Amino acid sequence: MSKMLLHKGLVVTLSLSSAIVFTVAMAADEKVEISPPAAGSVSKAQGLNAWSRIFQVASHPRCANCHTGPSDRPMWSGPSYGKPRVHGMNIQAGNSRIGAETILCSTCHTTKSDDWDNANTTKHAAPRVAMSWALAPANAHWFGRTTRQICEQLRDPETNGGRDTLEIAEHLNHDLILHWAWSPGGNREPAPYSLQEHVNDILAWGVAGTPCPEDQSGG
Amino acid sequence: MEITVNDTSYTIDVEPEMPLLWVLRDELGITGPKYGCGIAQCGACTVHVNGYALRSCQLAVGDLGDSKVKTIEGLGAPDSLHFVQQAWIENQVAQCGYCQSGQIMQAASLLSTNPNPSDDQIDAAMSGNLCRCGTYPRIRTAVKAAAKKLQEV
Structure with missing residues (x-):
């Protein structure tokens, strides 16, 4: 096993055909292809269908529990938790979003090697990934929010970290804490679909013009 | 290794x-x-x-x-205690003592990054350390005493 890593090296190959294709090779043989559909090939209706699946992921407890917006308290919710409640132990992530003001998230959510695949098999133990555990930025407020609210946040570079949808897909690809949502371990329910399907939906939604439910006119 | x-x-x-x-x-x-x-x-x-x-x-x-x-x-060492250990002794925090090394290490870590924590900050930092004897009031008192010692250094 290698020592602690905050970020991992990415091997990126670029080819130009009908679309730009990024293939990012990651540890544990996990590969995600970033291949946007051709411009103009995704209708608004198809884009809204893609968004409906994206919302299912974003609002799922594996994602939303740490997207608590202005609150610096992560949540415990989902089928394995029963009634939703704030994270135990009086945990407050603070303005730092990593608990630097009081107790670091990584005190319990330790950083694992990127080649240790079965690190989260113990039920009720603090999950760990090959990067520092953290709460999402306050702008990315998903817990308890509507599909419209999350959609507007995600398509606005002012609130999504300055990203277009290709950059959101890349963010999904290299931010390993996000990968954990699909392989949470213990008795936690994973996020729906797969990371690849989610990336595909993000890209299709972008090509469709990032439509949101209840838009008055095109996205 | x-x-x-x-x-x-x-x-x-x-x-x-x-x-x-x-x-x-x-x-x-x-x-x-x-x-x-x-x-x-x-x-x-x-x-x-x-x-x-x-x-x-x-x-x-x-x-x-x-x-x-x-x-x-x-x-720390018996003849040169860490200021948190000293505060623990002066406030007789421990009862059975099983959790106390963890409590002291957590408190020392808190004070190294926040030398003058508020009660809320102490509670936030220390709430992940359980004590079945219920020494929490003395823990908070000792953390504040250690913080005061730290201010005087």
Whole structure:
């Protein structure tokens, strides 16, 4: 096993055909292809269908529990938790979003090697990934929010970290804490679909013009 | 592999997935860090890694890399106690004592980054360290006393 890593090296190959294709090779043989559909090939209706699946992921407890917006308290919710409640132990992530003001998230959510695949098999133990555990930025407020609210946040570079949808897909690809949502371990329910399907939906939604439910006119 | 605990280097022959706590207690005989739950729910195993509190039951020793470990044995010595240890004695915090090395390591970590914490900040930092004897009021008093000592240094 290698020592602690905050970020991992990415091997990126670029080819130009009908679309730009990024293939990012990651540890544990996990590969995600970033291949946007051709411009103009995704209708608004198809884009809204893609968004409906994206919302299912974003609002799922594996994602939303740490997207608590202005609150610096992560949540415990989902089928394995029963009634939703704030994270135990009086945990407050603070303005730092990593608990630097009081107790670091990584005190319990330790950083694992990127080649240790079965690190989260113990039920009720603090999950760990090959990067520092953290709460999402306050702008990315998903817990308890509507599909419209999350959609507007995600398509606005002012609130999504300055990203277009290709950059959101890349963010999904290299931010390993996000990968954990699909392989949470213990008795936690994973996020729906797969990371690849989610990336595909993000890209299709972008090509469709990032439509949101209840838009008055095109996205 | 080699690890450094309390400024001493050790060569150990263990699986990299072995929790640091197991290594400390069973391989090195450093028994200040206690086993409580094994899943980061109680804090009894708290040590410092590069100066920050960390639950040693949750860190695989292979993930330690070059990081330095400090346990309660390395925090202070009987003739030169750490100011948190001194405050613990002066306020007679411990009852059974099982959780106290973890409590002290967590408190020392808090004060190293926030030398003058409020009651709320103390509660936020210390709430992950359980004490079945219920010494929490004395823990908070001792943390505040240690903070005061720190201000006077």
